[in-house]
Amino acid sequence: MTSEHLNLVKLCVGVYHIDQLRASQAAQISGYSEPFPRHVTRMRPRRSVELLNGGSLYWVIKGLILCRQEIVALETVFDSIMGRRCAIILDPNLIRTKPIRRRPFQGWRYLYADDTPPDL
Numbered sequence: 814m815t816s817e818h819l820n821l822v823k824l825c826v827g828v829y830h831i832d833q834l835r836a837s838q839a840a841q842i843s844g845y846s847e848p849f850p851r852h853v854t855r856m857r858p859r860r861s862v863e864l865l866n867g868g869s870l871y872w873v874i875k876g877l878i879l880c881r882q883e884i885v886a887l888e889t890v891f892d893s894i895m896g897r898r899c900a901i902i903l904d905p906n907l908i909r910t911k912p913i914r915r916r917p918f919q920g921w922r923y924l925y926a927d928d929t930p931p932d933l
Contacts, residue, residue, distance in 0.1 A: 819863035820924040821901070822871040822878065823852065824917065831880050834872060835907055842905070849885055849902045853892075854921060857899035861887050870903060871924055877912040878930055909933040
């Protein structure tokens, strides 16, 4: 990845292993007509153009960044209770990364290319 890429990092709450994330996403996409997993979040990233220029979502599992998925698209979705949300559409391929410790945080954070762990 080059330094022009901007990424997101997100805690993978309730998931204890990459295979569990993979199974959860497979179950999720079986209900959609398109084969892409999605993660719905409250806020839409303001820097979406940079994210869609080759960015990835890095998953923190049990305090470690362990894998990433390329961001395919960002879509506005509506929830009957919560209103407007942002669906982060992801490539189904989970790419393992070198484990990097990450402290807990809420929501998502931008992750610059210089701070990303290398792929394994």
